[in-house]
Amino acid sequence: xxxxxxxxxxxxxxxxxxxxxxxxxxxxWLSSRATSKKVGQAELIKNYPGLPDITGxxxxxxLKNHTESMGIEIKEEVVTGVYETGGKFSLLAGKETYDAxxxxxxxxxETSKPxxxxxxxxxxxxxxxxxxxxxxxxxxxxxxxxxxxxxxxEAEYLCDIAGKAYVMPLYRGYNITSSKAEIILKxxxxxxxxxxxxxxxxKDGKIxxxxxxxxxxxxxxxxxxxxxxxxxxxxxxxxxxxxNIDGIFAAGDxxxxxxxxxxxxxxxxxxxxxxxxxxxxxKV
Amino acid sequence: xxxxxxxxxxxxxxxxxxxxxxxxxxxxWLSSRATSKKVGQAELIKNYPGLPDITGxxxxxxLKNHTESMGIEIKEEVVTGVYETGGKFSLLAGKETYDAxxxxxxxxxETSKPxxxxxxxxxxxxxxxxxxxxxxxxxxxxxxxxxxxxxxxEAEYLCDIAGKAYVMPLYRGYNITSSKAEIILKxxxxxxxxxxxxxxxxKDGKIxxxxxxxxxxxxxxxxxxxxxxxxxxxxxxxxxxxxNIDGIFAAGDxxxxxxxxxxxxxxxxxxxxxxxxxxxxxKV
Numbered sequence: 001x002x003x004x005x006x007x008x009x010x011x012x013x014x015x016x017x018x019x020x021x022x023x024x025x026x027x028x029w030l031s032s033r034a035t036s037k038k039v040g041q042a043e044l045i046k047n048y049p050g051l052p053d054i055t056g057x058x059x060x061x062x063l064k065n066h067t068e069s070m071g072i073e074i075k076e077e078v079v080t081g082v083y084e085t086g087g088k089f090s091l092l093a094g095k096e097t098y099d100a101x102x103x104x105x106x107x108x109x110e111t112s113k114p115x116x117x118x119x120x121x122x123x124x125x126x127x128x129x130x131x132x133x134x135x136x137x138x139x140x141x142x143x144x145x146x147x148x149x150x151x152x153x154e155a156e157y158l159c160d161i162a163g164k165a166y167v168m169p170l171y172r173g174y175n176i177t178s179s180k181a182e183i184i185l186k187x188x189x190x191x192x193x194x195x196x197x198x199x200x201x202x203k204d205g206k207i208x209x210x211x212x213x214x215x216x217x218x219x220x221x222x223x224x225x226x227x228x229x230x231x232x233x234x235x236x237x238x239x240x241x242x243x244n245i246d247g248i249f250a251a252g253d254x255x256x257x258x259x260x261x262x263x264x265x266x267x268x269x270x271x272x273x274x275x276x277x278x279x280x281x282x283k284v
Numbered sequence: 285x286x287x288x289x290x291x292x293x294x295x296x297x298x299x300x301x302x303x304x305x306x307x308x309x310x311x312x313w314l315s316s317r318a319t320s321k322k323v324g325q326a327e328l329i330k331n332y333p334g335l336p337d338i339t340g341x342x343x344x345x346x347l348k349n350h351t352e353s354m355g356i357e358i359k360e361e362v363v364t365g366v367y368e369t370g371g372k373f374s375l376l377a378g379k380e381t382y383d384a385x386x387x388x389x390x391x392x393x394e395t396s397k398p399x400x401x402x403x404x405x406x407x408x409x410x411x412x413x414x415x416x417x418x419x420x421x422x423x424x425x426x427x428x429x430x431x432x433x434x435x436x437x438e439a440e441y442l443c444d445i446a447g448k449a450y451v452m453p454l455y456r457g458y459n460i461t462s463s464k465a466e467i468i469l470k471x472x473x474x475x476x477x478x479x480x481x482x483x484x485x486x487k488d489g490k491i492x493x494x495x496x497x498x499x500x501x502x503x504x505x506x507x508x509x510x511x512x513x514x515x516x517x518x519x520x521x522x523x524x525x526x527x528n529i530d531g532i533f534a535a536g537d538x539x540x541x542x543x544x545x546x547x548x549x550x551x552x553x554x555x556x557x558x559x560x561x562x563x564x565x566x567k568v
Contacts, residue, residue: 011333015331015333015546018330018331019332022330022331028467046302046306047299047302047303047306047553048297048334048554049298049299049302049347049350049549050332050334050335050343050346050347050350050549051335051350052349052350052353052354055354055485060333062334063333063334065336066333066334066335069336069337070330070336077421110498130309131303131306131557135306150564153560154565156564157307157308160491161308170550184349193531217458218298222349223400237523238523239522239539239540254525255523257557258554258557260298260550260553260554260557261550262546262550262553263550263551263553263554264548265334265546265549266544266547266548266549266550266551266553267331267547267550268333268546269331269542269544269546269547269550270544270547273541273544274403283534
């Protein structure tokens with residue numbers, strides 16, 4: 001029986017694991033990958049305080065080295081279910097079951113319904129983060145797939161930076177005002193290129209681009225934990241990163257925007273401290 | 285008129301400033317010191333993900349170098365008041381006034397509590413600003429509460445102006461050389477007076493004064509911003525780091541526990557993004 005089970009290998013999970021180790025807790029850390037795929041694919045990160053101009057790949061390895069230097073191990077397993085039994089939790093991972101008194105969910109966000117070629121060109125001209133990668137496309141030609149009105153200010157920001165921006169709002173009542181935006185009212189069916197993305201393909205034509213930004217929400221993690229309260233695909237948490245289920249905490253992108261590495265790392269720390277407080281209070 | 289004013293030079297302020305720069309916002313960054321004193325004093329930090337086993341001093345300089353590498357400047361000024369006028373904010377700092385559409389408070393936590401009566405006599409004989417109010421006390425008797433070596437030059441300046449100055453250094457290794465300074469090595473427990481402050485009370489005595497200068501890095505949040513909701517000395521914020529005052533956000537230790545560098549850096553990022561969203565929504 002572990003005190004704490006941490007699920008997820010991104011910055012939130014790393015931060016939670018480091019603090020669990022520092023505080024001498026008996027914990028297990030599970031992730032589908034040894035390092036975050038999403039972090040590794042970021043082209044250039046300018047806003048992780050203390051690590052200026054670091055590539056996603058460098059950040060992923062820097063975080064991995066930090067945990068390894070402390071003797072922290074990550075179990076590369078996909079957790080497919082979290083079940084509560086008598087105030088404790090059982091985690092299913094493949095054929096294994098792990099029991100823990102508390103769980104910290106650092107699940108990231110899953111992109112829904114990717115466009116053909118999206119996975120392939122992620123980090124090679126396709127980005128999910130205007131703040132992170134926008135400046136790489138200063139004066140260039142980009143396409144912006146905007147799936148929700150909520151992201152319009154990011155789309156506008158990208159238009160300001162780009163030389164030319166094709167904006168594809170996938171909803172009604174869009175309000176994009178940038179003079180550099182050319183609105184395209186159809187959905188892309190495929191992204192094509194060579195080493196980098198080059199073209200956005202539609203049913204009836206194509207456009208040439210230097211990069212593509214995909215601005216969209218997330219798939220709900222509620223399937224993982226039955227009864228977990230979510231809102232718009234994000235886990236609902238308090239300031240202390242507690243969820244609606246006693247003993248389960250959440251941190252990072254899965255708790256909502258902004259999707260930022262440093263925000264995730266900060267929440268991983270908060271969630272871990274809240275879990276410690278929960279353990280102390282409940283003597284579970 | 286700035287889009288954003290960031291107050292505070294710790295990890296939260298650094299994080300907010302970096303993101304403001306990345307997003308091309310017109311912002312000003314004010315802090316009593318170029319680097320966080322509190323960060324600098326930490327012996328060894330093991331839980332800032334990506335920077336294993338870093339001393340506080342190293343972290344402070346790493347953060348400073350990050351901002352400098354991006355051409356971000358910090359103005360070394362103590363903000364003593366934030367006033368709302370017509371949905372915008374005026375910041376008083378020394379003799380200067382800065383106007384901004386939004387404010388991000390990264391004030392940290394003050395280890396020294398306000399003295400009883402401090403709030404009551406603020407502006408009625410108590411001042412936080414030597415430069416602003418010093419000349420009002422030419423030839424008069426003042427007390428100077430100096431909380432940090434960093435402010436000794438302000439204390440000396442006040443001694444030069446005053447007829448008589450009682451200086452209370454609340455730290456070790458003070459070096460006040462003015463012949464007009466009478467050093468008192470104890471802490472005041474209360475300020476008393478009528479319409480104006482008249483007396484500084486100690487456990488075992490009192491002194492008569494015409495005015496009192498309190499020189500510290502930050503004033504308490506509720507004193508700084510009239511009407512700001514606090515709880516147990518912490519600024520009450522939502523998940524988006526918004527306060528009860530539209531357009532004012534807060535991040536870092538001043539929003540509550542855990543007092544952790546990475547939590548502060550994460551919140552600085554969140555607060556900045558919330559300020560951007562506020563600006564976009566309100567078109568202020």
